[in-house]
Amino acid sequence: MNLVHMSSIKENIQIVRERMTTAERSSNRKPGETELVAVSKFHSTAAVAEAIGAGHREFGENRVQEAAEKFPSLKEKYSDITLHLIGPLQTNKARDAIRLFDVIETIDRPKLAKAVAKEMDRQDRRPKLLVQVNTGEEPQKSGVFPTEADEFIRLCVDELELPIEGLMCIPPAGDEPAMHFALLAEMARRNELNVMSMGMSADFEPAIKLGSTHVRIGTAIFGNRPAR
Ligand SMILES: *Cc1c(COP(=O)(O)O)cnc(C)c1O
Numbered sequence: 732m733n734l735v736h737m738s739s740i741k742e743n744i745q746i747v748r749e750r751m752t753t754a755e756r757s758s759n760r761k762p763g764e765t766e767l768v769a770v771s772k773f774h775s776t777a778a779v780a781e782a783i784g785a786g787h788r789e790f791g792e793n794r795v796q797e798a799a800e801k802f803p804s805l806k807e808k809y810s811d812i813t814l815h816l817i818g819p820l821q822t823n824k825a826r827d828a829i830r831l832f833d834v835i836e837t838i839d840r841p842k843l844a845k846a847v848a849k850e851m852d853r854q855d856r857r858p859k860l861l862v863q864v865n866t867g868e869e870p871q872k873s874g875v876f877p878t879e880a881d882e883f884i885r886l887c888v889d890e891l892e893l894p895i896e897g898l899m900c901i902p903p904a905g906d907e908p909a910m911h912f913a914l915l916a917e918m919a920r921r922n923e924l925n926v927m928s929m930g931m932s933a934d935f936e937p938a939i940k941l942g943s944t945h946v947r948i949g950t951a952i953f954g955n956r957p958a959r
Contacts, residue, residue, distance in 0.1 A: 740778060741785035743952045744769070747935075751946065754939040765939050768815050768928070770949030773956040776801045782952065783809055791836075791947050793818025795827050802831065817899070817928075817947055819873040822846045829854055836861040836899040836928050839875045841886060848891040859896045861928055862887065864918060866911040867903035874900065877914060884922050897926025897944065908934040912941040 744767070752762045770791040771779045779790065779801060788811050792798035798814065806812050815834040825846040828835055838844055838860050851857050862884055865874030875883045880898075887893045898919050902911035912929050919927050919942075930938025930946035938946060949956065 740781045740952060744782065744785055744787055747948055747951050750936060751939060754936040758940040760939070765943060766945045768945055768947045769952050770817065770947050771953060772797065772949065773959060774953045776805070778953050779805060789813045791815040791817040795820070795824045795831070798831055799827060825850045829856055829858060832858050834859045834861065837863045837873060838887065839863045839873050844887050844891055844893060848893055857894050860893055861897050861899045861926060862895060863899045864915060866900045866914050867906060869903055872901065877918065880918055881922060895924065897924045897928065899928035909937045909941060912938050912943065916942045
């Protein structure tokens, strides 16, 4: 019997949830209000199914193609799954992304925003959107720079009438993440946006203390990602 292994994803989810609740309490936030996005990229459909079996329904994938291979059949079976796109989106994949995802967290440039607006009209389907901010201004990373974020958000909301609900960031490796979370929180506040997707396996507790509404957790739930 392989009971230990069989229950590990379930146990990991439970442990992460307890840590989230502790972080919420210690920062005077309502316990349970932060949403847990289980990041299943590189992991098998069987691993996702195990999380579903444990009652979990909110998932994140970073590639349209991989999500398209894993999720349509699961979504057919479990209609309450919420699927987030957390990786960069190419304009030519906007059509597939709008069809498959419920939240797209990586809107970061006018060309993409316009393609997404057009595709939403065409499909009459409106996933929620977040603007990704490159808080560390890293040249190799996606996301709008902080200095250009307000103007980009205005373009998305006022001109394109996109359902922008909030902001997302990935702090630079090696930086103190808290200052990036604080910067994102301030940007969300001044743009009157309620959703903040920030915090991963290594830094979700400080993110929750700084107001994160969605943490994106892969390794702490599914273990190390298999090579590919
Ligand atoms: C992979 C990934 C995560 C999850 O990272 P872990 O450290 O495994 O929790 C979160 N956010 C994004 C954007 C990712 O690509």
